[in-house]
Amino acid sequence: MPEYKDISYALKRSKRKTSSIYIERDGSISVMVPENLSDTQVEDMLEKKRFQIYKHLADWEDANYNRVYREFVSGEGFYYLGRSYKLEIVSEQEVPLKLKNGSFRLRKKDLPKAKEVFKEFYREKGKTKILKRVKFWQEKIGVAPKEVKIMELQNRWGSCTPQGNVNFHWKTIMAPLTIIDYIIAHELTHLIHPNHSEAFWNELDKVIPDYHRHKSWLKLNGAGMDL
Structure with missing residues (x-):
């Protein structure tokens, strides 16, 4: 380095x-x-x-x-769309993990791979909810990404490639919808301005005038959106 x-x-x-x-x-x-x-x-x-x-x-x-370090034990809280749901370890169910009746239910035999099970849950939910919000915001901003992916992005919430693709971290789905919208609008605005220049923030301000508040929320709470 x-x-x-x-x-x-x-x-x-x-x-x-x-x-x-x-x-x-x-x-x-x-x-x-x-x-x-x-x-x-x-x-x-x-x-x-x-x-x-x-x-x-x-x-x-x-x-x-x-920052919160979570354990995969009954009673531990895990975020989804900004709300914390307690984990319940169950003996049997048809899928490894589900969100039901106000709690996450993890199948006991899947405990050894619990982290991957949660990641897959967030990826799948992200594909549906984030892609739907991308369609809303791309029309509002006036851009059209070539491809949208939900993936592992190490330490970023989102990224925009020179080829016109936008990517979002699977952890994004843990945040409240207003914050998810900010992350999406932020990355889509990079299709117009690929940097964080004044022009970029002015463009984002057109669609999210209170982006400062969402940006501050992420700085304060983003570390807690993790496994």
């Missing part, structure tokens, strides 16, 4: 035209730059953005006070 002074970061070069610095959800720093940008230019950028990087790292540390 490259390091500039006291800043360690993961560097990725691509055919993109702009440079971006991200504080990932695990607190690591990712730097994405055009493939022709030299190492010296990357370091110059880091130096210019040093104050912002420190500020975002401090914000990350504040947000991660709310």
Whole structure:
């Protein structure tokens, strides 16, 4: 991993035209730059953005006070659409996991692979609910993504590729619908502005005027949306 002074970061070069610095959800720093940008230019950028990087790292540390480490035991709470449902371990049922009568029910024989079972549940629910909201927001924003995927995105809620595809982390379905809408609108707006410039935020403001509130909610509560 490259390091500039006291800043360690993961560097990725691509055919993109702009440079971006991200504080990932695990607190690591990712730097994405055009493939022709030299190492010296990357370091110059880091130096210019040093104050912002420190500020975002401090914000990350504040947000991660709310991180929750869950166990797959009866009574543990798991999020779905912003609400926490208690887990119940059951002897028999036709599927590994279901949400029924206000609780998650996990089949006992599937306990050894409980984390994967939950991930699959969130992926499947995300395919239906998130794709439906994408259709709503793409009409409102005036864009048309080529492809939409629900997948593992490491430490990001969503991503927008240079090819015009948008991806969403399966964890997104844990959040309240208003936050899901913000994440979706955010990524779709990147089809117009691929960076976080003032123009990007102005464009997002047209469809979600209170995006600041949703952005703050994610910073404060996002760490709790995990397995």
